[in-house]
Amino acid sequence: MTIACRKATEVDVDELVEMIQGYASQGIMLPRSREMVQQQLDSFVVAVDEGVLIGCGSLTKLGANLVEIRSLGVSEDYKGKGVGSKLVDCLLEEARDQNITKVMALTYEVRFFQKNGFTIVPKHIFPEKVWTDCMHCNKQYCCDEIAVLRELD
Secondary structure (H helix, E strand, C coil), rough: CEEEEEEEEHHHHHHHHHHHHHHHHHCCCCCCCCHHHHCCCCHHHEEECEEEEEEEEEEEEEECEEEEEEEECCCCCCCCCCHHHHHHHHHHHHHHHHCCCCCEEEECCHHHHHHHCEEECHHEEEEEEEHHCCCHHCCCCCCCCEEEEECCC
């Protein structure tokens, strides 16, 4: 197994959409249309094993010093093998490259994020997230995701 992370490219779009829709159909990730993925392609990274896409994630700027990890997913056969952590490391490096020191996520996988250096925080400390995305979510008033934050050096 040779897992590598890289920036997503146009050839990854269909597989990205398929992976995201798989998670969205389970109610654990927001759906993204093909058009949305194409428009935001430069924010995505992918994990590949011998050329096969096995994971993805994106980094979305919410404020001058805040980004969110979104659409983080790993193929079923690769769960528990460090692929998710590799993707998070790649996204954290991307945040550092942008001189951003606060990285947040809304998640059901709290232990995974804690293992990767994040701490649980109240959602209301991210008004940038609330005003850009949460207002359009059908779980706006009954959100059961947990907010996590990692501050970078």
